[in-house]
Amino acid sequence: MTTRVYPDRRRTRPLWHLAFLLALLGALGSFAGADRAHAAPSCQVLAGGSAPQAAEAVRQACTLIGTPYSWGGGHGSAPGPSYGICDASNGAPNDCHVRGLDCSGMVRYAYFLATGADVINGTTRTQWATGRAVARFYRSQGTALLLPGDLVFYGASPSTIHHVAIYLGQGYIAEAPYSGGHVQVAALASHGDYYGSIRLYGPGGGGQPPTPDPAPGRYWVDTFANASVYASPTSTASTGTLFQGTNYVYCKAWGRRIVNGSSHNRWWLKTDPDSGPAGQWVSAYYLSRWGNDEARDNNGTVIPNC
Template identity: 70%
Template sequence: MTTRVNPLSRRLIAPLRWAALLSLLVSVGVFFAGAGAAQAAPACGVLSAGAASQANDAVRSACGLIGTPYSWGGGHGSKPGPTYGLCDSANGAPNDCNVRGLDCSGMVRYAYYLAVGEDVINGTTRTQWPTSRAVARYHRADGTAPLLPGDLVFFGNTASTIHHVAMYLGQGWIVEAPYSGGYVRVAALSSHGDYYGAVRLYGSSTTPPQPGGGKYWVDTFANAPVFGSPTSTAGTGTLYQGTNYVYCKTWGREVSSGGSFNHWWLRTDPDVGPSGQWVSAFYLSRWGNDTAKDNNGTVIPNC
């Protein structure tokens, strides 16, 4: 026996099926549209607070490079800035000697040069990672919570296999020169699965410890001039030779003589001049180049 369907029922069921299908398609579209919106990159800029002014300026400089072509080996001339790269098919760069641009390490080098007027982070990714200019260093185990804008974030499973560097913007975002054929862009840090660690080149924007805070005792081998800032060249007083106390350190201009040099500056109260001045760690008696420790060997904390 054949069951017959009322023609009126057919006319009612068909629109209902189409309505259900349309509703499903709309739901799927909304879902994927929502997912896309959640992953949309923000405008390039300083996305969180707390970084040093030099680091914030470096972020702004890097953002000004958005759209610059990637070029394998680009940016590694005698001065920072875009250059023609290397043609290297083995590294996915068959035409980069014909492309004027920046690779990842050349991009961060140039951004900091534009920001501070000094070539502070020359080299490739693997030589940038161990830089002695770091005022702070973080590893994968530290997570990303300590990161501040301007930090250089490195990718690779080990120190010897680091292969990429980018600049942190804040809130989980980076600016990077990604790969041959690409352009400087904003991306999610999480888009790289092998985050290794980060380097900070300038101290945070928090106020340095003031007189009355923790003191670190150091010996100086000569009377040392003091200055109002780690970059100033106008002396403000003198710290006498002998045992003195300092509060903290920050990176600044180089003081050198012969083969000895130091970029660290120590906040102190001099014997002559106002309190809260800066003396070069070059004058420490017990330590070598770019080292800033107290007499017990304790690393003096960053300001």
């Protein structure tokens, strides 16, 4: 059998081919360098000006990097990682087997570690509405006013807010993103529906007046428990739930009497619940600060009739 010897084709390639390969490798190196230049920074306080509590909350959030996301995780009686909720319809088919934090559970835990107090409990919507905010910013104001430690929220309206993260500065956030993910650093703009931000502690630890709500006609109230909502003040079929915490209502109407022992109320408040359609009614019985047949907001203002 004749053995054929094939020439080494690498030795016969012309010099222009070698030059092309070198240029291609250089271009690829440039692209890789550009990717590295735009990669998310390490988790840390990326700007000055925050209150000490807020800066510490950022540092504590950074210690949580890599913690598994778990839908409903972090909402136990005390802040911290917990097993979540399995709900395939919400993209969380296995989260009751995952010990971790969801987005609101993460920011709750970060501020607890920073301050030693449970200052921002609740879901994203109740956190947005908290009366603890010393400043409130909206999408129309841009993001230049934000400081590290501010909580940034995403959604089209207060009733559709679905995500919260903690601002690091320079356009970056720490977030618990989604089922199957982990606490991470991301760009604030990586979610396209930024709604607004709240500040829990003013620069230097002091307070400052909140930015006026651009949607007048809402009254902020505290509710002491999760409450069923109804299509009208006389309905008996629940249409959803308003979660415990600070919520907004629009107006009041007289309806069926809710009684529990010596406590009772016949005023009903129009609101946008956390689950169910907007424009539903909740009993003023659930107001934390007022007595029988009273319907006032947190400042003591009588809620107007619808």
